[in-house]
Amino acid sequence: MSSGNFDVVIVGAGIVGAACAKECSRVGLRVAVVDQDAAGSGATAAGMGHIVTMDDSDAQFALTRYSQTLWQELRSELPQDVEYEQCGTIWVAADDDEMKEVFRKRGYYSHHGVPVEVLNSAELERLEPNLRKGMAGGLLVPEDAVLYPPCAARFLIERAQSHGARLYFGAAVVKLGGGEVRLANGTLLSAPTVVNAAGTWATTLTPGISVKKRKGHLVITDRYPGFVRHQLVELGYLKSAHSVSADSVAFNVQPRQTGQLLIGSSRQYGSETQDVDSEILSRMVERAQHYLPSLANASAIRVWTGFRAATPDKLPLIGPWPPDSTVYLATGHEGLGITTSLGTAKLLAAQLTGGPPEIPAEPYLPLRMETLEHAHV
Numbered sequence: 001m002s003s004g005n006f007d008v009v010i011v012g013a014g015i016v017g018a019a020c021a022k023e024c025s026r027v028g029l030r031v032a033v034v035d036q037d038a039a040g041s042g043a044t045a046a047g048m049g050h051i052v053t054m055d056d057s058d059a060q061f062a063l064t065r066y067s068q069t070l071w072q073e074l075r076s077e078l079p080q081d082v083e084y085e086q087c088g089t090i091w092v093a094a095d096d097d098e099m100k101e102v103f104r105k106r107g108y109y110s111h112h113g114v115p116v117e118v119l120n121s122a123e124l125e126r127l128e129p130n131l132r133k134g135m136a137g138g139l140l141v142p143e144d145a146v147l148y149p150p151c152a153a154r155f156l157i158e159r160a161q162s163h164g165a166r167l168y169f170g171a172a173v174v175k176l177g178g179g180e181v182r183l184a185n186g187t188l189l190s191a192p193t194v195v196n197a198a199g200t201w202a203t204t205l206t207p208g209i210s211v212k213k214r215k216g217h218l219v220i221t222d223r224y225p226g227f228v229r230h231q232l233v234e235l236g237y238l239k240s241a242h243s244v245s246a247d248s249v250a251f252n253v254q255p256r257q258t259g260q261l262l263i264g265s266s267r268q269y270g271s272e273t274q275d276v277d278s279e280i281l282s283r284m285v286e287r288a289q290h291y292l293p294s295l296a297n298a299s300a301i302r303v304w305t306g307f308r309a310a311t312p313d314k315l316p317l318i319g320p321w322p323p324d325s326t327v328y329l330a331t332g333h334e335g336l337g338i339t340t341s342l343g344t345a346k347l348l349a350a351q352l353t354g355g356p357p358e359i360p361a362e363p364y365l366p367l368r369m370e371t372l373e374h375a376h377v
């Protein structure tokens with residue numbers, strides 16, 4: 001069975017594929033979306049949902065901030081179950097050394113027009129009374145937000161559908177390339193462009209992409225409304241996220257609209273199973289209790305793991321894949337794919353329609369992988 005009449009077939013309906021489907025169909029392209037499961041069921045179902053501006057590199061900043069403003073624009077249209085909440089982030093500085101990073105970050109964000117506020121120890125304690133006493137201070141980034149990723153993905157897919165996108169869900173893709181997508185049930189979809197948005201699975205469908213799985217654990221607690229009021233992240237998180245080899249944990253706690261606390265996070269390479277690693281989990285929970293001592297009295301109700309799609313330079317792959325002119329990539333978003341899904345979709349749609357992108361597309365082009373081939377992930 002063969003089906004054509006599409007301008008683009010998108011493989012993967014995680015938040016990235018869903019955002020791409022919505023944007024491509026909105027600009028008038030005839031879109032098909034294929035997923036072996038349902039919308040938002042892969043890493044998207046495992047993610048924390050922090051919509052965060054990050055500044056590890058200028059390119060990372062550009063994409064995260066751009067995407068954050070796109071979420072803000074979409075905010076009034078998001079249904080309640082997406083639980084979008086602009087609670088802000090506080091980067092917590094434990095000591096004077098970490099306060100230096102607070103001031104550096106303030107300089108960078110302010111220079112680029114992102115509102116921020118430096119907090120001293122007393123101000124931090126007033127905003128977050130459950131934090132350990134005696135922290136040096138922090139940086140408040142009020143425009144950062146949180147949302148519930150699976151419902152956000154479903155919303156984007158529904159938008160795509162309302163713009164005419166066709167869905168092929170519960171259908172595994174066994175092969176893509178040469179303007180074709182072959183499903184396990186024998187269906188052949190053809191289009192001039194095929195987008196591989198299959199997250200960590202992208203490497204199976206397009207061998208040769210430098211994307212590795214980076215495992216993460218999360219814990220969700222029972223309801224403790226008001227226990228924390230902002231997404232709280234230790235500044236040491238940056239060291240953890242930067243580490244390219246060692247397993248790491250960092251204090252990262254998020255208030256959910258339900259009153260629950262989402263506790264993260266860990267990073268591990270080389271672990272290919274979904275199993276909970278009790279050693280990593282204890283380290284992660286101990287870290288959280290170090291910052292929030294009375295968390296020791298809270299009940300955890302669920303623990304899970306997920307896999308981030310990591311590239312060697314920590315930037316996603318968005319754009320044409322040089323070995324096959326019909327294949328475009330939208331993968332490799334590591335721990336920022338919920339945030340950067342909307343910016344990714346805008347960049348991709350501009351590439352497919354020949355329109356000007358609103359931020360430079362070059363830092364994310366897969367073409368750069370040729371020079372990264374020898375980089376160590």
Ligand SMILES: Cc1cc2nc3c(=O)[nH]c(=O)nc-3n(C[C@H](O)[C@H](O)[C@H](O)COP(=O)(O)OP(=O)(O)OC[C@H]3O[C@@H](n4cnc5c(N)ncnc54)[C@H](O)[C@@H]3O)c2cc1C
Pocket residue numbers: 011012013014015016017018034035036037038039040041042043044045046047048049050051052171172173174197198199200201202205215216217218264265305306307308309330331332333334335336337338339340
């Ligand atoms: C613990 C953890 C915490 C995180 N926290 C955050 C956060 O706070 N903020 C943030 O911005 N990001 C966060 N992330 C990252 C974020 O979750 C991911 O970057 C994002 O979900 C990636 O989305 P995706 O659409 O690329 O991939 P996925 O969600 O994995 O979607 C890929 C889709 O492709 C489908 N697929 C795969 N192979 C095939 C095939 N052969 N045929 C058909 N379909 C196929 C899958 O079924 C899946 O639905 C976190 C990730 C983890 C693991």
